[in-house]
Amino acid sequence: MVDAITALGAxxxxxxxxxxSEEDWQRAVEAAERAFGRLDVLVNNAGITHPKGVEALMRxxxxxxxxxxxxxxxxxxxxxxxxxxxxxGGSIVNVASIAALVGHGIALAYQASKGAVRxxxxxxxxxxxxxxxxxxxxxPGPTATSILxxxxxxxxxxxxxxxxxxxxxxxxxxxxxxLYLASDEAGFVTxxxxxxxxxxxxQ
Numbered sequence: 001m002v003d004a005i006t007a008l009g010a011x012x013x014x015x016x017x018x019x020x021s022e023e024d025w026q027r028a029v030e031a032a033e034r035a036f037g038r039l040d041v042l043v044n045n046a047g048i049t050h051p052k053g054v055e056a057l058m059r060x061x062x063x064x065x066x067x068x069x070x071x072x073x074x075x076x077x078x079x080x081x082x083x084x085x086x087x088x089g090g091s092i093v094n095v096a097s098i099a100a101l102v103g104h105g106i107a108l109a110y111q112a113s114k115g116a117v118r119x120x121x122x123x124x125x126x127x128x129x130x131x132x133x134x135x136x137x138x139x140p141g142p143t144a145t146s147i148l149x150x151x152x153x154x155x156x157x158x159x160x161x162x163x164x165x166x167x168x169x170x171x172x173x174x175x176x177x178x179l180y181l182a183s184d185e186a187g188f189v190t191x192x193x194x195x196x197x198x199x200x201x202x203q
Contacts, residue, residue, distance in 0.1 A: 011036070019046045019072030025079035032083070039083035041182045044073040044117075045095045049110040049147060062109045069113030070120075077124055081133060089132030093181045094121045095174075098141050098197045118193070125191035134190035136181040141197025143169040164199030 005012040013035045015028045032039045048068050050061040073094050084090030100114035125135040142159050177196045
């Protein structure tokens with residue numbers, strides 16, 4: 001990925017990061033400031049799931065999902081905001097899911113974590129607005145990524161059939177929504193919730 005970015009004439013560095021580790025977050029932010037002189041944008045996009053309901057879900061599985069999907073978002077914001085303050089402002093985009101908006105009955109921990117991302121984002125947007133740090137959330141619908149590979153094909157087809165556009169989102173389509181919120185073109189947008197789901201939640 002770094003080679004592809006540098007081939008386009010831009011600069012990039014990679015950093016190993018466990019999003020559930022506060023120390024790793026600090027090192028990542030320091031690496032960004034060291035390489036580029038400042039930090040302007042944070043995208044919290046890490047996510048895992050265990051597709052289980054209330055009784056089937058085991059405590060270690062719950063803890064793992066919450067650590068990555070919820071605590072990781074909080075730690076990312078906590079580490080990035082001081083750097084953005086030093087830069088005079090910034091943009092945070094947290095990636096939630098339409099699972100934060102509608103119940104499924106098969107992914108309790110995932111839905112709980114993404115619901116938490118929703119309200120954390122809104123709270124942080126209010127807290128840091130006066131410091132010119134914007135916080136927004138993207139809510140992707142079913143997207144053609146590896147997280148869906150474990151789903152039974154018949155179940156997957158049922159999900160696609162429920163999407164008004166009758167297809168999965170492509171990762172690039174979600175990325176473009178994130179890019180808008182991260183950019184200066186969204187300079188007056190904070191606390192917003194951008195749903196990118198092919199009409200799934202409009203029904």
